Amino acid sequence: MTVAGTPLLATEGLTRHFGALMALNGVSLHVEPRERRALIGPNGAGKTTLFNLITGSLAPSAGRIVFDGHPIAGLPPHVVARRGISRSFQRTNLFPELTVLEHLRLAAASGGRGSYNILGTISRLPRPLVRAREVAEAVDLADRLGEQASHLSYGEQRQLEIGVALATGPKLLLLDEPTAGMSPEETQRMTRMLEGLPREITLLIIEHDMDVVSSLADRVTVLHYGEVLTEGTFDEVKRDPRVYEVYLGSA
Ligand SMILES: Nc1ncnc2c1ncn2[C@@H]1O[C@H](COP(=O)(O)OP(=O)(O)OP(=O)(O)O)[C@@H](O)[C@H]1O
Ligand SMILES: [Mg+2]
Structure with missing residues (x-):
């Protein structure tokens, strides 16, 4: 359980360099x-790197990541996923020959112990098939269950990729440019x-x-x-x- 008033996700001084390049430098995010929360910033600002650090795809060079009260920096991706963080990627990442239902069912079956179900109630996750159908509804694909991914x-x-991320029952969903x-x-x-x-599903969205940012985000962080x-x-942002300058400079 998350204690009221404490962040679900907190990074402190999160840093990652690639050789001489400081991709992320002392980022503290609550x-x-x-x-x-929306995460914006010009190309190369470090947004995807931040996601890679949070999800365990990359190890930080320095800094802390606390999720749901526990440090997670440096844990492998499958362990982070089981703690309740899932993500979608900047590029599509599906199996062309599997159907919508097969994708969602596999993801639901592979999900960790789970936390929230799609109806928002805190309870044990329903069985994979039931859950797959609920998620299909949530991502607007209920009428496409039998379609192969390559035919979508x-x-x-x-939408299906977000469904796959949702089917695992995350507390925190990270979306990397879902409308790109x-x-x-x-x-x-x-x-x-x-x-x-x-x-109940906390969102961090690049x-x-x-227009998407203004209609979705409670708050915005600019990297x-x-x-x-x-x-x-x-x-406010x-x-x-300075935000205007950063975007004009990179346009
Ligand atoms: N694995 C890597 N090895 C070397 N450099 C990397 C690696 N990943 C990212 N970088 C560099 O780190 C910086 C930040 O990249 P990142 O992908 O996090 O930016 P971004 O904000 O997601 O940009 P975009 O809006 O273009 O997706 C860039 O200069 C990038 O070239
Ligand atoms: Mg990126």
Whole structure:
């Protein structure tokens, strides 16, 4: 259980370098339970690296990561996943020949002990098939269960990837540019879908589309050259002239 007032996710001085390159430099980030936080910043700012550190895909060079009251920095990805963190990737990552239902069922069966079910109640996860159907509903693919992933539209494939991440029953869901490459219609559909997710699932979302950020995020953190440039509500961040400069400079 998360104690009220303590963050679900906290990083302190999180740092990662690749040789001489400081990809992430002393990042301290606190995300409250139920919060929807957007992470923005120009290309190469360190956003995906931060996700890789949180999920255990990369080890930090320095710093701490505390999730749900426990240090997790340096744990392998499958252990971090079992603690309740799942992610979707910046590029699609599906099995072309498996159907929607097969993807969701496999993910539900591989999920850890689980935490929240998709209806938002704290309870034991239902059996994989039941859960797979619930998740399909949540990601707007209930009418596509028998379709192979390769036959889905691009937008649907990205919805399925989020379904795969959700099926494991995460407390924290990390989404890396879920609307990248989408048409305006697909982006709107994805945004509505994400808005409809249960609040119990805390969201940390990397997103370049400011309309998506403004409709989804409670708070926004801006990364620049591996450091937190500023943090606040969307309106606060939007008014910050430094944020404007950073984006113009990288446009
Ligand atoms: N495995 C790696 N080895 C070497 N350099 C890396 C590695 N991963 C990332 N980098 C570098 O670290 C910096 C941060 O990269 P990262 O992918 O985290 O940026 P990002 O904010 O996600 O950018 P984008 O918006 O383009 O996805 C970049 O300069 C990148 O080239
Ligand atoms: Mg990235």
